Amino acid sequence: MVMRLPNYLQSIDDSPSASIGTSHGLHAQRMARRLGWLSVALGTLEILAPGTLARVVGIRGSWPTRVVTRALGLREIASGVGILTTPRPTSWLTSRMAGDVMDLGLLFTALASPSARRLRLLAAAAAVVGVAVLDARSAQRLSAPNGGARAVRARRSITVNRPVEDVYRFWRDLSNLPTFMEKIESVRVTGHRRSHWIATGPLGLPFEWEADVVEERENEVIAWRSLPGSEIDTAGAVWFRPAPGGRGTVVTVELEYTPPGRELTAQLVKLIGQAPEQQLRQDLQRFKQLMETGQIIIAPDLPPIPARRFGRDRRRRRAGAVVPMLAGGA
Amino acid sequence: MKANRWMGKRSVEVHDTPDPEILNPGDAIVKITSTAICGSDLHLYNGYVPTMRPGDVLGHEFMGEIVEVGREVKNLRVGDRVVVPFPIACGACAMCSKALFSLCENSNPNAWIAEKLWGYSPAGIFGYSHMLGGFPGGQAEYARVPFADVGPLKIPAGIADEKVLFLSDILPTGYMGAEMCNIQPGDVIAVWGAGPVGQFAVKSAYLRAPSASSSSNGSPTACAWPGRPVAPRRSTTSRWTSTRRCGR
Numbered sequence: 352m353v354m355r356l357p358n359y360l361q362s363i364d365d366s367p368s369a370s371i372g373t374s375h376g377l378h379a380q381r382m383a384r385r386l387g388w389l390s391v392a393l394g395t396l397e398i399l400a401p402g403t404l405a406r407v408v409g410i411r412g413s414w415p416t417r418v419v420t421r422a423l424g425l426r427e428i429a430s431g432v433g434i435l436t437t438p439r440p441t442s443w444l445t446s447r448m449a450g451d452v453m454d455l456g457l458l459f460t461a462l463a464s465p466s467a468r469r470l471r472l473l474a475a476a477a478a479v480v481g482v483a484v485l486d487a488r489s490a491q492r493l494s495a496p497n498g499g500a501r502a503v504r505a506r507r508s509i510t511v512n513r514p515v516e517d518v519y520r521f522w523r524d525l526s527n528l529p530t531f532m533e534k535i536e537s538v539r540v541t542g543h544r545r546s547h548w549i550a551t552g553p554l555g556l557p558f559e560w561e562a563d564v565v566e567e568r569e570n571e572v573i574a575w576r577s578l579p580g581s582e583i584d585t586a587g588a589v590w591f592r593p594a595p596g597g598r599g600t601v602v603t604v605e606l607e608y609t610p611p612g613r614e615l616t617a618q619l620v621k622l623i624g625q626a627p628e629q630q631l632r633q634d635l636q637r638f639k640q641l642m643e644t645g646q647i648i649i650a651p652d653l654p655p656i657p658a659r660r661f662g663r664d665r666r667r668r669r670a671g672a673v674v675p676m677l678a679g680g681a
Numbered sequence: 682m683k684a685n686r687w688m689g690k691r692s693v694e695v696h697d698t699p700d701p702e703i704l705n706p707g708d709a710i711v712k713i714t715s716t717a718i719c720g721s722d723l724h725l726y727n728g729y730v731p732t733m734r735p736g737d738v739l740g741h742e743f744m745g746e747i748v749e750v751g752r753e754v755k756n757l758r759v760g761d762r763v764v765v766p767f768p769i770a771c772g773a774c775a776m777c778s779k780a781l782f783s784l785c786e787n788s789n790p791n792a793w794i795a796e797k798l799w800g801y802s803p804a805g806i807f808g809y810s811h812m813l814g815g816f817p818g819g820q821a822e823y824a825r826v827p828f829a830d831v832g833p834l835k836i837p838a839g840i841a842d843e844k845v846l847f848l849s850d851i852l853p854t855g856y857m858g859a860e861m862c863n864i865q866p867g868d869v870i871a872v873w874g875a876g877p878v879g880q881f882a883v884k885s886a887y888l889r890a891p892s893a894s895s896s897s898n899g900s901p902t903a904c905a906w907p908g909r910p911v912a913p914r915r916s917t918t919s920r921w922t923s924t925r926r927c928g929r
Contacts, residue, residue: 510775512773512774512775512778598775599775629793632793633793636790636792636793639774639786639787640771640787643771643773643774643786643787644707644771644772644773644774644787644828645753646705646706646707646753647705648705648771648787648788648790648805648827648828649704649705649790650790650791650805650811650814650815650816651701651702651704651815651817651825652815
């Protein structure tokens with residue numbers, strides 16, 4: 352038997368060029384991690400050997416200096432741990448920058464002291480400035496969506512209990528996509544490879560673009576990408592592979608779009624909480640329903656009743672409430 | 682129509698509610714003739730189930746008469762009497778094709794919420810919070826039944842509602858307890874917790890054993906008494922009922 356990669360990795364391998372992200376974000380994240388470790392190391396040093404450190408940067412290791420240095424060490428470790436434990440630690444990096452400014456202030460105050468060794472102090476200040484620049488750059492890169500690249504990306508898989516051929520055929524007619532993709536208003540197929548898309552963007556604004564199918568292997572993969580110069584830069588790809596145990600087809604979809612208006616819109620999209628991964632997950636569930644049952648099930652929302660008594664019993668709420676697992680005659 | 686609606690923690694009221702409509706071609710509308718209150722409705726009542734909204738119609742044990750069918754419904758006609766099982770099942774996914782209907786992958790349109798909470802989602806369930814689909818329940822005059830070809834059991838005329846209503850949920854729950862016991866002829870079966878589920882477990886224990894004529898020892902002896910399980914554990918299949926094989 353041949354060892355198989357997990358589906359997810361396999362599909363990265365045969366990722367068509369249409370949906371390859373940049374290494375930009377990855378780089379910024381690596382840099383952030385290095386800065387995090389630097390913080391932890393420096394902080395540990397400041398706490399364990401405050402006197403020695405003070406002498407290295409050119410100040411006398413008197414007891415007030417040692418206390419202040421230890422406090423600075425605690426701050427360093429806090430931001431270091433914050434950076435290392437947060438996936439996109441922009442705010443921690445910003446706090447590191449504030450710390451850098453504080454350190455510079457202290458170093459320059461120390462310059463005024465008669466016992467200070469100027470050359471060492473200036474060298475230390477230069478090092479702090481250098482690190483501050485790195486902090487600022489990493490924070491800036493990470494604050495863009497997708498860790499630097501402006502593109503918003505999402506990737507999900509679902510298993511559909513239908514043969515690969517059926518699933519592929521349905522998807523290859525791109526005009527079927529709006530039936531299950533909530534934010535795609537319409538796709539008009541205008542040529543063998545070309546199609547015209549209308550989608551609802553953030554705040555309900557419509558977007559239109561032309562796209563080409565850029566890669567196509569029957570029953571394996573379909574990839575499409577907006578034409579250069581479109582209002583929105585977007586690409587998508589879908590992979591099909593037989594599910595093990597005769598369970599149908601594993602469908603993996605990757606979508607990527609760069610919102611128009613550059614940074615500003617990208618930040619706005621982030622702010623109003625559009626979660627592309629979540630959207631794709633629900634779109635794929637509808638796709639599965641449609642392929643397996645021929646319908647997309649609708650759950651109606653009842654007209655709400657004024658919640659006059661809602662929360663009345665809040666005071667009586669007991670601690671340790673459990674969520675029952677629907678056992679015992681759900 | 683009138684419907685029993687959850688208004689907040691420990692508050693349930695009967696209100697006028699819009700009549701249900703056919704929303705999918707596979708739907709049917711049932712005019713409810715009998716309905717029951719389940720032990721698990723207490724979880725909703727006591728506010729333990731997230732994603733309930735004030736005004737949600739309760740009830741997942743109901744039966745009645747078909748008054749309207751969607752254009753794709755083939756197995757049911759207007760006038761049929763049906764018992765509606767509490768899990769909604771599509772009949773087409775991998776789970777349904779193995780008759781694991783309560784794990785249906787298509788009947789819960791809000792599966793993602795249940796996945797966030799439990800890591801997976803069960804089937805959609807009538808009147809049991811929005812994370813299980815937000816389907817209005819059967820403690821009402823009418824209910825919409827999605828995938829009507831799959832779940833509902835047709836009931837012949839001449840059988841009273843009380844004889845079949847509990848097929849919707851609580852009898853199969855007790856039966857499952859007995860089934861998991863692997864009952865053999867001559868076993869003595871004790872059921873802790875003689876509530877409705879426990880009593881159905883007792884009845885089912887008799888059903889599960891070979892008939893008296895085919896075994897020398899006769900049918901098993903089963904009994905139930907009130908009280909808590911000897912070793913109360915939340916992780917057993919049933920919170921209130923624990924069916925144990927006690928030996929021969």
